[in-house]
Amino acid sequence: xxxxxxxxxxxxxxxxxxxxxxxxxxxxxxxxxxxxxxxxxxxxxxxxxxxxxxxxxxxxxxxxxxxxxxxxxxxxxxxxxxxxx
Numbered sequence: 001x002x003x004x005x006x007x008x009x010x011x012x013x014x015x016x017x018x019x020x021x022x023x024x025x026x027x028x029x030x031x032x033x034x035x036x037x038x039x040x041x042x043x044x045x046x047x048x049x050x051x052x053x054x055x056x057x058x059x060x061x062x063x064x065x066x067x068x069x070x071x072x073x074x075x076x077x078x079x080x081x082x083x084x085x
Contacts, residue, residue, distance in 0.1 A: 016050035
């Protein structure tokens, strides 16, 4: 089971969950889609539950930002690090 599946269940299986990882750690390769953004030579790994994997992957590819990690995800990461103190 993909980690996001637990969140999907906790949300009453009504809200799709998309996971993005910088490194490959999945045991079931059919649950993950590899993609490249910008000019990066390193892929991102996308998983999804409650939404088609290809649709989730396409959404990540289209997110704003010219680098490997979409701008919004960098912002979330930065803000959560501040909150952790």
